[in-house]
């Protein structure tokens with residue numbers, strides 16, 4: 001039922017029975033959506049991996065450069081580099097957690113498997129940003145452009161509640177489209193879509209029982225430096 005609705009509403013979803021490695025159609029070149037890429041057991045295993053990461057690298061609240069306004073999402077990272085933002089230092093990657101000062105935990109093997117299967121890029125990701133959205137959280141329209149390496153895609157994995165994801169063009173004012181992302185979906189922004197403006201308009205609370213207490217976790221895998 002969900003697939004049929006998506007097909008009608010968003011014109012992007014897959015036919016039932018489609019191989020999980022084949023992206024859904026009707027998206028701009030380079031933007032690849034793999035609905036239900038992870039089945040329920042794989043989502044559970046990944047959610048447990050992420051809980052172990054959070055036990056070592058607790059959520060922090062990033063703040064906007066200059067204004068110091070808090071983001072509505074909480075964040076943490078795993079991998080050699082993590083993305084952070086605060087009032088004085090702005091957006092950046094760093095090897096340590098901004099509150100504990102500890103190195104970020106390693107990226108779980110299951111997450112690296114998704115990168116290997118999807119990224120079509122010969123080097124591993126260096127950063128896995130982990131965002132947590134409660135039902136009131138959003139992410140404004142932005143580009144992922146704090147990396148040196150744009151030849152690698154950004155690969156995103158959704159867990160928990162669904163969301164309305166917005167993507168536009170290479171300019172902020174370009175027309176935007178919406179895509180529903182569900183738990184287990186994978187989305188890749190690569191090639192000519194690598195620098196598309198995108199954001200999260202809305203969390204659809206109650207869509208999934210995966211995370212205790214609800215909410216949505218999104219992992220974004222990025223290659224930061226040029227090999």
Ligand SMILES: O=C(O)CCC(=O)C(=O)O
Nearest residue numbers: 129131144156200218220
């Ligand atoms: O939560 C998402 O699906 C997107 C997250 C995102 O764009 C980011 O962290 O840069």
Ligand SMILES: [Mn+2]
Nearest residue numbers: 142143144198
């Ligand atoms: Mn982004």
